[in-house]
Amino acid sequence: MKSEKLKRGLLVALVWVLIVAFWEGSYRIIEWKAYVFPAPSHILDSLLNLFGMKTWFGDPVWLVDAAGHSQAFQRDPQWPLHGQDLQVTGSIWNSQLLEAVGISLFRLLIGFSISLVLGLFIGLAMFRFKFIDALLGPVFLGLQTLPSVCWVPLAVLALGINETGILFVTVMGSFFSIAITLRDGLRLTPTIYRSAGLVFGAHGIKFYTQVMLPAGLPALASSLRSGFSFAWRSLMGGELIFVLKQEGVGHLLAVGREFGDVGQVVGVMFIMVLIGMAADRFIFAPLEKKVQSRFGLGG
Amino acid sequence: MSSNLSSKPNHPSSGTRGKVEIQGVSRHYPGAEKPAMLDVNLTIEPGEFVVIVGPSGCGKSTLLSMVAGLAKPDKGQVFLDGKLIKSPGPDRAMVFQEHGLFPWLTVTQNVEFGLKMAGVPPDQRREASRKALDLVHLSEHTEKFIHQLSGGMKQRVAIARCLVMDPAVLLMDEPFAALDAQTRTMLHEQMQELYVEMKKTVIFVTHSVAEAVRLADRIIVMHANPGRVRRDFRLNLPHPRDFDASDVAYYMKTVRKEIDDEVNAHAGASRRVSEGVGSYEI
Numbered sequence: 001m002k003s004e005k006l007k008r009g010l011l012v013a014l015v016w017v018l019i020v021a022f023w024e025g026s027y028r029i030i031e032w033k034a035y036v037f038p039a040p041s042h043i044l045d046s047l048l049n050l051f052g053m054k055t056w057f058g059d060p061v062w063l064v065d066a067a068g069h070s071q072a073f074q075r076d077p078q079w080p081l082h083g084q085d086l087q088v089t090g091s092i093w094n095s096q097l098l099e100a101v102g103i104s105l106f107r108l109l110i111g112f113s114i115s116l117v118l119g120l121f122i123g124l125a126m127f128r129f130k131f132i133d134a135l136l137g138p139v140f141l142g143l144q145t146l147p148s149v150c151w152v153p154l155a156v157l158a159l160g161i162n163e164t165g166i167l168f169v170t171v172m173g174s175f176f177s178i179a180i181t182l183r184d185g186l187r188l189t190p191t192i193y194r195s196a197g198l199v200f201g202a203h204g205i206k207f208y209t210q211v212m213l214p215a216g217l218p219a220l221a222s223s224l225r226s227g228f229s230f231a232w233r234s235l236m237g238g239e240l241i242f243v244l245k246q247e248g249v250g251h252l253l254a255v256g257r258e259f260g261d262v263g264q265v266v267g268v269m270f271i272m273v274l275i276g277m278a279a280d281r282f283i284f285a286p287l288e289k290k291v292q293s294r295f296g297l298g299g
Numbered sequence: 300m301s302s303n304l305s306s307k308p309n310h311p312s313s314g315t316r317g318k319v320e321i322q323g324v325s326r327h328y329p330g331a332e333k334p335a336m337l338d339v340n341l342t343i344e345p346g347e348f349v350v351i352v353g354p355s356g357c358g359k360s361t362l363l364s365m366v367a368g369l370a371k372p373d374k375g376q377v378f379l380d381g382k383l384i385k386s387p388g389p390d391r392a393m394v395f396q397e398h399g400l401f402p403w404l405t406v407t408q409n410v411e412f413g414l415k416m417a418g419v420p421p422d423q424r425r426e427a428s429r430k431a432l433d434l435v436h437l438s439e440h441t442e443k444f445i446h447q448l449s450g451g452m453k454q455r456v457a458i459a460r461c462l463v464m465d466p467a468v469l470l471m472d473e474p475f476a477a478l479d480a481q482t483r484t485m486l487h488e489q490m491q492e493l494y495v496e497m498k499k500t501v502i503f504v505t506h507s508v509a510e511a512v513r514l515a516d517r518i519i520v521m522h523a524n525p526g527r528v529r530r531d532f533r534l535n536l537p538h539p540r541d542f543d544a545s546d547v548a549y550y551m552k553t554v555r556k557e558i559d560d561e562v563n564a565h566a567g568a569s570r571r572v573s574e575g576v577g578s579y580e581i
């Protein structure tokens with residue numbers, strides 16, 4: 001059983017190595033244009049650059065000729081530049097990328113916390129009070145479908161190009177979905193928990209803290225999980241468009257585009273996926289799983 | 300043997316608590332064709348073990364949830380010891396068909412839940428839950444979570460959760476229906492022991508006539524569309540009942556004949572045995 005799994009894992013890794021090798025190889029043979037689509041080596045080069053390192057294998061796609069005119073998107077005739085070592089130009093910990101990741105995660109933490117508090121509060125209110133549900137339910141359902149970058153123009157006009165604007169986009173992009181998932185999840189909690197709670201004397205606030213809240217934990221966990229991924233996507237969208245002094249991961253993507261550094265563009269996308277996946281895999285999926293197993297669902 | 304089935308109360312009221320009066324109760328769910336309950340009248344004496352049998356949809360659960368205070372009648376009233384039932388209260392506890400235990404709490408915490416809600420201090424709660432879990436033979440499993448228990452164990456925890464409340468009335472809605480025959484028999488025995496010890500009023504709903512004759516002092520037969528009480532027997536046999544299969548078969552046959560006759564009569568079959576509704580004596 002275990003060796004079966006190991007074998008499959010190795011096979012998957014092997015196929016990926018082949019795909020990457022084929023990708024890199026075909027790039028060099030066909031001489032694809034680097035600004036159209038990067039080779040793996042470009043991506044790695046750009047990422048290492050962002051980590052404060054210079055490599056010998058990167059293909060400089062942004063050239064400056066002797067007269068100082070930029071000749072974008074041309075292949076360096078001497079590429080790959082043999083005989084150079086990997087140069088570390090600065091501390092990794094102060095590198096552009098890690099700094100950007102730190103800034104983005106900080107914004108995410110604040111934005112997600114705000115939409116969590118708002119979302120849980122309003123989701124609960126919609127569940128509890130029919131009137132509030134009738135009032136806000138359809139609006140929230142509608143707004144939830146709005147792509148989060150569509151909040152950017154409003155944020156710019158109403159709040160200006162600043163941290164508040166970015167926070168606004170992050171919150172708007174995630175809080176409707178948190179409220180709606182929570183409400184729907186609570187509606188699906190078995191009525192028998194409610195009946196049992198009432199029969200055994202849970203009244204008023206205790207009914208909510210001792211019965212509805214724990215009974216709603218699976219709903220809460222999935223609402224957290226999807227809410228987080230909404231918040232992350234919204235923040236990245238916001239950062240891509242807002243240009244602020246504090247540069248987050250989204251900015252690196254925008255910068256990559258501006259400089260025609262397609263390696264950086266794809267590399268940063270890769271980093272975004274990595275962060276989103278890591279959060280899901282190491283925080284939210286285990287949380288959901290833990291709650292579910294306590295409830296005797298799934299594993 | 301047929302003298303054991305009669306309309307006289309089995310034993311004089313053994314306590315002062317736990318008299319349930321259901322007076323002219325009707326319930327028509329919105330959208331339903333026929334009322335779930337129509338003009339049901341029933342008086343249950345303190346300490347009586349009443350088993351309600353009847354086909355699916357005849358309003359057994361509806362009746363029980365009204366006594367619990369979870370639902371309100373459209374018409375009529377339900378009283379407990381002379382007081383109108385308006386909401387759930389600590390004088391009534393319920394065992395649900397699907398146990399209804401809280402999966403986020405351990406066995407002990409589940410059993411203590413009602414006491415905690417009532418503001419009983421932790422050490423007293425602990426003591427009470429220990430005793431109750433002893434009574435249902437579960438003292439080995441106090442720290443487990445609900446999904447780690449077997450079906451029979453879950454139902455015993457659900458019973459213990461009721462016992463700690465020391466309710467006047469114990470309501471049980473098909474509590475053993477989802478269990479295998481062996482576990483059910485074991486729980487019947489334990490139920491008898493508990494009943495003899497506590498002498499609480501028990502209202503027990505089931506589909507099974509065998510279960511009814513094992514447990515009941517009094518069997519209420521209900522019919523559907525609309526939900527009504529059609530028969531009311533008393534089973535004058537001592538508790539705990541040392542029944543073997545043939546005893547059960549004998550009483551089942553007697554009771555079932557009554558029910559079948561009533562079903563036939565109700566269905567408009569030619570052989571109308573009786574028009575009688577209410578207490579009936581064989």
Ligand SMILES: Nc1ncnc2c1ncn2[C@@H]1O[C@H](COP(=O)(O)OP(=O)(O)OP(=O)(O)O)[C@@H](O)[C@H]1O
Pocket residue numbers: 328329331334335353354355356357358359360361362526
């Ligand atoms: N919440 C509800 N809304 C509408 N109709 C209901 C509701 N609950 C019960 N009913 C209807 O009322 C009738 C009685 O239901 P009840 O659950 O009391 O039956 P029961 O005797 O407990 O049946 P079973 O043996 O299947 O549990 C049924 O016809 C059912 O369809």
Ligand SMILES: [Mg+2]
Pocket residue numbers: 359360361472
């Ligand atoms: Mg029922």
